[in-house]
Amino acid sequence: MMKKRETKKSKRGLPRPRVAPFWRSRLFLGGMVLLLGVLAAGGGWQVWKSGWVPRAAERVKWEVIAASSQLGLKVNEILVVGRGQTTQKELLAAVQLARGAPILAFDLNAARKRVEKLPWIKAATIERMLPDTLLLNVQERQPLALWQHKGVFALIDTEGNVILKTGLERYSDLLVVVGADAPAHAAELLKTLATEPQLMTFVRAAIRVGGRRWNLRLKGDIDVRLPEDDTASAWTRLAEYEKTHQVLERDVQVLDLRLPDRLIVRRAPKGPVKVPEKIPEKRQQT
Numbered sequence: 001m002m003k004k005r006e007t008k009k010s011k012r013g014l015p016r017p018r019v020a021p022f023w024r025s026r027l028f029l030g031g032m033v034l035l036l037g038v039l040a041a042g043g044g045w046q047v048w049k050s051g052w053v054p055r056a057a058e059r060v061k062w063e064v065i066a067a068s069s070q071l072g073l074k075v076n077e078i079l080v081v082g083r084g085q086t087t088q089k090e091l092l093a094a095v096q097l098a099r100g101a102p103i104l105a106f107d108l109n110a111a112r113k114r115v116e117k118l119p120w121i122k123a124a125t126i127e128r129m130l131p132d133t134l135l136l137n138v139q140e141r142q143p144l145a146l147w148q149h150k151g152v153f154a155l156i157d158t159e160g161n162v163i164l165k166t167g168l169e170r171y172s173d174l175l176v177v178v179g180a181d182a183p184a185h186a187a188e189l190l191k192t193l194a195t196e197p198q199l200m201t202f203v204r205a206a207i208r209v210g211g212r213r214w215n216l217r218l219k220g221d222i223d224v225r226l227p228e229d230d231t232a233s234a235w236t237r238l239a240e241y242e243k244t245h246q247v248l249e250r251d252v253q254v255l256d257l258r259l260p261d262r263l264i265v266r267r268a269p270k271g272p273v274k275v276p277e278k279i280p281e282k283r284q285q286t
Helices: 025-040 044-049 052-070 086-095 108-116 183-194 229-245
Strands: 077-081 121-130 133-140 144-151 152-157 160-162 176-178 203-209 214-218 222-225 252-255 264-267
Touching: 025 108, 025 264, 086 133, 108 121, 144 183, 176 183, 183 203, 183 229
Parallel strands: 077 133, 144 176, 176 203, 222 252
Antiparallel strands: 121 133, 144 152, 152 160, 203 214, 214 222, 252 264
16 A cells, blocks of 8 residues: 555546546535525524534535545555654554545544654654645654663663664664663763774673763773763773773773873782673673
């Protein structure tokens, strides 16, 4: 049902004739004349106050819609723009419209709200393209990171909203962020890390500390402590230090960047040591 629209032709190969606008039909004009006549003869305000006018208008409305369907104003196609992650089946179920239904009876606003409740849909618009087509334009969310909170993983978008909590196998390569307020600050952190792409490849997880700053867990179980302010400068300093001294290849446990004018290095202890609880490695959901 969702496909590109093609020009329909008659059996002789000629374009089909235009459908006359429904408001020019005899049924619609007759109903309006009758309604105006009653208002003029019976005292407009009293008739309206009695509720007769709204009921009559509603009856005329549905009679016009029924007639419009016979004039060709009924749904034949739904064109979709912007769909990537959302399945066609999910969209059709949300739209709740069958082929052949009167296109003028379709509640566009209610359908839009249903579509926007789908996990991947950030925003949607629905328009009528008379006589027989609906245009559905969707804007999908962009996956950013995996959020770990209270032992549960979820896929979040660039605005920190949860997209999915199941079926996360495809996104196991994304950065894991930890902390109650981590989703709200994840996009800013990722933007900072991306300024040093080579160094960013070492980052496995980011832990939000006290709602103020981040600790990073790098490959080799190296912890990087970022400052609360001017995180970008600290990240650049670490990148320069790595290029010069290859610090990540050494036997270090903590790299502390919280002081603006120095890098504090804590070496890994020799021999067996009790390791604090670690952030789980990216794993597939079962």
